[in-house]
Amino acid sequence: MSMVMQSGEALVDSAPRFPRKRKGISGRSIAILVFLSICAAFFMVPLYVIITTSFKTMEQIREGAIFSLPSPITIEPWINAWDNACSGIRCEGLKVGFWNSVAILLPSLALSMILSSVTGYALALWNVRWAGTFLFVLFICAFVPFQIIMIPLIILSSGLKVYGTIWGIAIIHAVLSMPFLTLVFRNYYKGIPQEIMSAAMMDSGSFWRIFGEIIVPMSGNIFIVVLILQVTSIWNDFLLGLTFGGLGTQPMSVVLANVVITTTGEAAYNENMAAALLTAIPPLVIYFVLGKFFVQGITAGAIKG
Amino acid sequence: MPRVIFEDIIKSYGKLTVLKNLDLAINDGEFLVLLGPSGCGKTTLLNLLAGLLDVTAGRIMIGDRDVTDLDPKDRGLAMVFQSYALYPTKTVRGNLKFGLAAHKLEKAEIEQRISWAAKLLQIEPLLDRKPAQLSGGQRQRVAIGRALVKKVGVFLFDEPLSNLDAKLRTEMRLEIKKLHDELKSTIVYVTHDQIEAMTMATRIAVMDAGVIQQFGTPDEIYGRPANLFVAGFIGSPAMNLRPATLSVSGSTVAARAAGVDLDVSRYGFTTPPRDGQSVVIGLRPEHFGEPDAAVADPAGNFSLPVQYSEKTGSDATAYLKFGDGLIATRVDPEQIGRFKQGDTVNISFPQGKLHVFDAQSGRRL
Ligand SMILES: Nc1ncnc2c1ncn2[C@@H]1O[C@H](COP(=O)(O)OP(=O)(O)OP(=O)(O)O)[C@@H](O)[C@H]1O
Numbered sequence: 021m022s023m024v025m026q027s028g029e030a031l032v033d034s035a036p037r038f039p040r041k042r043k044g045i046s047g048r049s050i051a052i053l054v055f056l057s058i059c060a061a062f063f064m065v066p067l068y069v070i071i072t073t074s075f076k077t078m079e080q081i082r083e084g085a086i087f088s089l090p091s092p093i094t095i096e097p098w099i100n101a102w103d104n105a106c107s108g109i110r111c112e113g114l115k116v117g118f119w120n121s122v123a124i125l126l127p128s129l130a131l132s133m134i135l136s137s138v139t140g141y142a143l144a145l146w147n148v149r150w151a152g153t154f155l156f157v158l159f160i161c162a163f164v165p166f167q168i169i170m171i172p173l174i175i176l177s178s179g180l181k182v183y184g185t186i187w188g189i190a191i192i193h194a195v196l197s198m199p200f201l202t203l204v205f206r207n208y209y210k211g212i213p214q215e216i217m218s219a220a221m222m223d224s225g226s227f228w229r230i231f232g233e234i235i236v237p238m239s240g241n242i243f244i245v246v247l248i249l250q251v252t253s254i255w256n257d258f259l260l261g262l263t264f265g266g267l268g269t270q271p272m273s274v275v276l277a278n279v280v281i282t283t284t285g286e287a288a289y290n291e292n293m294a295a296a297l298l299t300a301i302p303p304l305v306i307y308f309v310l311g312k313f314f315v316q317g318i319t320a321g322a323i324k325g
Numbered sequence: 326m327p328r329v330i331f332e333d334i335i336k337s338y339g340k341l342t343v344l345k346n347l348d349l350a351i352n353d354g355e356f357l358v359l360l361g362p363s364g365c366g367k368t369t370l371l372n373l374l375a376g377l378l379d380v381t382a383g384r385i386m387i388g389d390r391d392v393t394d395l396d397p398k399d400r401g402l403a404m405v406f407q408s409y410a411l412y413p414t415k416t417v418r419g420n421l422k423f424g425l426a427a428h429k430l431e432k433a434e435i436e437q438r439i440s441w442a443a444k445l446l447q448i449e450p451l452l453d454r455k456p457a458q459l460s461g462g463q464r465q466r467v468a469i470g471r472a473l474v475k476k477v478g479v480f481l482f483d484e485p486l487s488n489l490d491a492k493l494r495t496e497m498r499l500e501i502k503k504l505h506d507e508l509k510s511t512i513v514y515v516t517h518d519q520i521e522a523m524t525m526a527t528r529i530a531v532m533d534a535g536v537i538q539q540f541g542t543p544d545e546i547y548g549r550p551a552n553l554f555v556a557g558f559i560g561s562p563a564m565n566l567r568p569a570t571l572s573v574s575g576s577t578v579a580a581r582a583a584g585v586d587l588d589v590s591r592y593g594f595t596t597p598p599r600d601g602q603s604v605v606i607g608l609r610p611e612h613f614g615e616p617d618a619a620v621a622d623p624a625g626n627f628s629l630p631v632q633y634s635e636k637t638g639s640d641a642t643a644y645l646k647f648g649d650g651l652i653a654t655r656v657d658p659e660q661i662g663r664f665k666q667g668d669t670v671n672i673s674f675p676q677g678k679l680h681v682f683d684a685q686s687g688r689r690l
């Protein structure tokens with residue numbers, strides 16, 4: 021015990037020989053902090069207002085103090101928004117839109133990811149004739165604004181009898197995102213060491229077997245990135261859902277817009293805010309959940325080093 | 326079992342021709358080493374044989390099959406890559422198993438081959454690990470294992486030992502050699518390490534700039550280098566190569582280099598020497614006699630000042646000033662004390678060990 025004490029004391033006694041200068045807060049870092057705070061406030065203040073308002077009663081909202089905290093707290097606006105808010109003449113809430121969005125999201129996710137990962141794999145790792153030309157065309161396609169091809173697409177999809185259906189919207193989402201996603205996958209697969217591919221060519225030589233057994237297991241990260249990208253863009257899409265969605269097949273974003281503009285009597289701000297938040301939640305959840313699955317060093321141990 | 330033949334192979338990348346009219350025949354059961362400096366086309370040649378690259382012109386035969394246009398998986402080869410190229414998401418077992426993907430085998434047979442290879446390479450305890458959880462030497466063994474399970478007639482190795490440390494490299498060298506003795510298959514092994522080549526090969530093909538400079542047993546390559554490139558490339562420290570002029574009078578032929586006459590009368594000239602012909606003479610450092618002691622049948626005696634000397638534990642080399650350059654001589658480390666800087670030493674060189682090359686063509690005379 022005393023030994024320990026002694027050595028402890030000795031440590032305390034000896035002042036460091038080369039003390040480090042303590043870093044103070046300089047004027048520059050204050051400026052940066054202030055700037056960042058303003059940026060954060062820029063986003064946080066509206067969010068604060070939306071969240072608090074969604075829990076307020078209409079009486080409190082009528083008082084006009086938009087920064088006040090909700091009292092009493094009520095979740096009725098959330099229930100109403102989900103269950104019986106009126107969009108036009110239908111008063112079934114956002115839930116219809118939610119399930120429509122899910123029904124659009126899942127097939128278009130599957131379709132776009134399968135199509136573009138296989139195409140990217142072929143373009144990156146196999147000798148495809150005209151691969152360069154094809155890539156160039158994809159590159160151009162990736163930057164054509166949707167509005168330009170909207171009318172032809174409508175004509176095309178009604179010719180194919182999918183206009184106004186959930187499948188129609190799903191397929192069009194998948195097709196429109198394919199050029200960009202193919203480029204993303206192709207660049208990722210280009211980073212796979214050539215010798216791994218050569219080894220697979222000698223071991224199996226089968227396009228699908230190599231894809232399924234070697235390449236897909238190495239693609240976890242890029243699938244997550246693409247998933248986040250796609251979920252966000254498909255869920256948040258408005259224009260495509262508006263133009264291609266028929267009555268009862270509209271996605272959540274379109275239903276939300278209708279709920280907000282449909283007013284009977286006074287505008288139910290609390291309900292509208294709750295509806296907006298409900299619509300925004302799913303991509304956020306996906307983002308936080310999937311972010312955890314990022315793995316590091318996908319080729320670890322494959323090659324020398 | 327197959328004999329591998331390259332016939333008049335040309336490989337170009339656009340304007341750059343990497344392999345030029347290359348011919349090579351590899352016997353069944355041979356351990357052929359492709360030896361050459363970096364960038365000379367060794368990997369390219371191996372990839373052509375494996376079918377991972379297409380030849381620009383020429384024909385490749387394995388056994389009596391023309392495989393020039395076959396897919397890699399149909400050529401009946403197995404390859405160990407320069408970078409191992411293990412499948413990172415598969416376990417060691419999975420890696421070995423995928424090696425058999427193209428073969429339609431029964432489950433029991435697959436299991437049996439995997440355990441055979443794992444036992445041979447002592448990787449049994451590692452079978453359920455991922456490549457990232459292995460050391461360099463273990464990865465190396467897995468890479469060899471993935472090739473072995475295929476039980477093919479021809480194995481290709483692309484510098485498999487180049488990233489291992491010296492001790493592990495020596496061990497693996499022996500193991501690969503042992504494997505070859507056991508399996509009796511044909512091995513084509515690429516390296517730029519001459520020790521590997523000399524110790525493992527039954528025959529060596531020395532390559533430079535896309536051309537095979539010499540093809541022969543390690544003894545032939547070392548004892549009778551076919552040209553200046555091979556002479557300078559094989560041996561460490563490198564052979565001393567000095568310009569000289571021949572003088573022929575009757576039956577005596579002498580090579581005069583920097584004021585020293587070397588008797589080459591009994592050298593086995595393949596073409597008759599001409600008087601005044603400019604040549605390059607080659608003297609291996611390890612063939613010089615001991616200082617102040619004449620060798621039997623000397624070609625010439627040198628009396629040269631010591632420039633500097635270096636010891637490498639088991640060996641020592643002294644560098645002597647000769648003309649406007651240096652010549653290296655291997656010295657018994659015990660004797661190195663006699664080679665003090667600035668001292669002049671007398672050493673001689675035996676006739677039988679001389680090499681004479683034509684100065685113009687670089688070919689052995
Ligand atoms: N895809 C390619 N395009 C153009 N030139 C290439 C290509 N691949 C290889 N080369 C060239 O071909 C030559 C031979 O390359 P190769 O890989 O066969 O060398 P190597 O003998 O294996 O060398 P190292 O010992 O460094 O592995 C080099 O000069 C290289 O620059």
Ligand SMILES: [Mg+2]
Nearest residue numbers: 367368369407
């Ligand atoms: Mg190489």
